[in-house]
Amino acid sequence: MAQSDVSQLAGRKVIVTGGAGFIGSHLCEALVKASAEVICLDDLSAGKRSNVAHLDGCPNFRLVEASVCDEGARMDTLFVGTDTVFHNAASKKNICLVDPHRDLEVNAGGALNLLKLAMKHGVRKFVQASTGSVYGEPQLFPTTETHPFDPVSYYGVSKLAGERYVDVFHKLYGLDTTILRYFHVYGPRQESNEFGGVVSIFLRRITEGQNPIVFGHGEQVRSFTWVGDLVDANLRAATNPQATGQAYNAASGIRVTINELARGMLDILDNEGRLRVEHGDPLIGDIMEFDVSNEKIREQLGVEFEGDFWGTLKTALGDVNGFLGAGAGAATMS
Numbered sequence: 001m002a003q004s005d006v007s008q009l010a011g012r013k014v015i016v017t018g019g020a021g022f023i024g025s026h027l028c029e030a031l032v033k034a035s036a037e038v039i040c041l042d043d044l045s046a047g048k049r050s051n052v053a054h055l056d057g058c059p060n061f062r063l064v065e066a067s068v069c070d071e072g073a074r075m076d077t078l079f080v081g082t083d084t085v086f087h088n089a090a091s092k093k094n095i096c097l098v099d100p101h102r103d104l105e106v107n108a109g110g111a112l113n114l115l116k117l118a119m120k121h122g123v124r125k126f127v128q129a130s131t132g133s134v135y136g137e138p139q140l141f142p143t144t145e146t147h148p149f150d151p152v153s154y155y156g157v158s159k160l161a162g163e164r165y166v167d168v169f170h171k172l173y174g175l176d177t178t179i180l181r182y183f184h185v186y187g188p189r190q191e192s193n194e195f196g197g198v199v200s201i202f203l204r205r206i207t208e209g210q211n212p213i214v215f216g217h218g219e220q221v222r223s224f225t226w227v228g229d230l231v232d233a234n235l236r237a238a239t240n241p242q243a244t245g246q247a248y249n250a251a252s253g254i255r256v257t258i259n260e261l262a263r264g265m266l267d268i269l270d271n272e273g274r275l276r277v278e279h280g281d282p283l284i285g286d287i288m289e290f291d292v293s294n295e296k297i298r299e300q301l302g303v304e305f306e307g308d309f310w311g312t313l314k315t316a317l318g319d320v321n322g323f324l325g326a327g328a329g330a331a332t333m334s
């Protein structure tokens with residue numbers, strides 16, 4: 001895979017919000033490796049110290065426990081001299097179903113707060129983690145970045161508001177921004193509780209000897225994307241001038257149904273064939289069909305996505321503890 005010109009970030013101060021979470025921790029790892037001065041800003045509401053514990057001894061890494069909604073002198077001090085903000089902190093989809101006010105505050109209000117701080121302190125680049133949920137149930141396939149927005153979840157609404165604030169700061173004030181819309185990311189350290197990702201949840205259940213539970217009929221199509229590819233997309237977005245003011249689908253483009261995932265994971269992990277796929281009630285706002293175009297990010301930024309989903313998954317599942325966050329399973333580029 002062609003590497004991003006990450007050397008540009010060496011010695012520069014970068015803030016990774018949500019850096020103690022699943023994706024953020026992999027991004028922190030890559031940035032530390034690239035010799036950036038990394039501030040991992042996380043309120044630890046969902047993220048864990050253990051996700052970045054392996055970076056603790058690094059002189060160019062610091063975990064700061066704070067909220068993206070915080071204002072005042074402490075945040076000002078943190079932002080002084082910052083080159084790039086990678087905004088990954090979010091209140092996630094399942095949490096939003098329980099507490100929609102919190103996701104408005106964090107996903108919309110938090111983005112606005114960080115953008116104001118970025119402007120005030122002359123931040124060079126702002127990379128926003130968004131989501132395919134901003135499209136709602138897609139009507140046009142393959143779904144490109146120009147697809148109409150029609151979110152069908154509180155999460156999608158709040159993340160879209162975050163995106164729109166980013167766009168306004170670019171258009172009104174010329175802030176150099178890039179929006180990356182993630183889809184169905186998987187890899188080590190993804191939460192395996194009810195707020196986690198389907199791959200980790202199935203992995204935990206299967207390794208505990210329980211059947212994987214598929215919500216609804218299971219024919220929902222997902223575009224599973226390897227976390228290391230998202231890290232690469234972030235680094236390229238931060239260092240390629242072509243990304244200025246752009247939004248990109250950051251998705252592998254592969255199509256796997258939840259039934260296929262459950263059956264495939266049983267094939268890999270349940271050697272004795274004792275378990276079976278169970279079905280539960282459908283989830284509210286669950287999107288049925290994803291067929292995502294990643295042409296723009298591949299052509300403009302040169303991101304190459306893992307196309308061998310089963311091979312990548314099988315290799316990653318070889319380290320169950322690392323995958324479930326009990327170790328520091330790595331997914332970033334060598």
Ligand SMILES: NC(=O)c1ccc[n+]([C@@H]2O[C@H](COP(=O)([O-])OP(=O)(O)OC[C@H]3O[C@@H](n4cnc5c(N)ncnc54)[C@H](O)[C@@H]3O)[C@@H](O)[C@H]2O)c1
Pocket residue numbers: 017018019020021022023024041042043044045046047048066067068069087088089090091092106110129130131132159181182183184185186191197
């Ligand atoms: N995982 C996916 O499949 C996926 C898909 C689409 C979009 N995304 C987006 O990617 C980003 C990262 O998601 P993730 O899967 O790593 O989730 P995650 O829950 O593992 O990480 C989010 C992190 O944000 C932190 N956080 C939450 N509220 C905060 C606040 N107010 N201040 C500071 N930190 C706060 C949490 O503690 C956590 O560490 C999010 O913006 C999410 O919307 C993820």
